Amino acid sequence: MSRAPQDCGARDATARLSVGDATLRQVSPYPDSTAPAVPAPATAPAPLRARLAELRGPVAPRPLDARALAALATNPGCRRRAILDAAGVDKSAVASRIGRPAPFGQSQFAIARGHAFEARVTADRCAELLRLLGERLGVPVPGEVDLPDLDAAGPAGRTERTRLALAEATAAGRWALLEHPMLRLDVAGSPVHLEPDAVVVHPDGTWTVVEVKSFPILDGSADPSKVGAAARQAAVYVLALEEAARSTGRGRPGETVLLVCPRDFSNLPTASPVDVRKQLSVTRRQLARLTRIEEIAAALPEGTTFDLRPAEDGRTPTRPPRELAAAVDSVPAAYSPECLSTCELAFHCRERARQCGAVQALGRAVRGELGGLTTVEQVLAAARGPVDPDDPAARRLHRAARLRAGAPAGAPAGAPAGADPAERPGAAEHAPGGAAAPGGRGREAVACR
């Protein structure tokens, strides 16, 4: 007997959750029948694949997962990461070899806790998960939900099995729950295999991604950065489902995913819909940019390679660190403090950004405020004047320097706080040589913060 869909908002306070980077509130109804047409996939020509293999060296490419693809999308301007990821280079090994390993990834404790929580949610043929799906999506009692067996040999076999299961369930117009399906997404011409926690097939052909995470929803709120990361990861799965929809000629991936987390301080699961349209559009755009990897590769100096040249044991790298670092530095980067939580090369890139006084090391917000001024040296020069009346960032800096210079000793008469020095006669005479340039110590503190 079918169970009627129920009012999610009335049953679970978490429906009112909202975070900065992703919205946990249900903004589009299930089933999502308004998803846009699936765009064509990006593929890369064979010469590019050969060039990427050359850059990687004679080792197996490091497979990209949804987390890595999502991280790639958070910094779309970074050519360094784009080409290293496209070539399947082990960035962690490269960072270690050049002497700047970054502590990166989840702790063993967090991984174990995540596994334990997921095991609880999926125990007894997904009994708990089906209960949550019943609350949120109106999925009927377990007996009326197909749970297809997706076992097969290797990622390619599992992908094909998943594809068939999706097609069959959609054609039959039945509810189905696919636990740990295997999906495929072409990235720069190479297949990436991705494994979401679950996918629900609705009778009308909508497919909903379900992500199980171990961070808690406390009193109706969740950590925005964690929800944002989960949303970006889920968006990658939705893109892979779009590829499956294209290949089967059936199905419609929904743009709202279901996040399953522990509730409050208990280990009891709760579920919340998350709108991932924004993450989808950013990730789609970034993956489209990967088709331009060829341009990045073509711009590299002759002979550039990130080959770690393993010793006879096949593991120990033998490449001189200086040479490897030079190869890494030959690709332009776009460092920002966010890299510290998303990229294995963050310590190396941060050091390089500091060395050349790049303002991007101070964060994207500061970088955006400074307009065309890209180095700390340029910023200090603009603050000291003479003022460029056509550059609003330079004018603001000059004014700030004047205020700072006047504050400790008292502003001179005729120089009221708030007046733009660029608009006063004799402004250049008051250029705050010492005050705006607070000495080597101050400059270092700004550049290396």
Ligand code: SF4
């Ligand atoms: S750490 Fe470096 S390579 Fe990684 S995304 Fe940031 S700038 Fe790019």
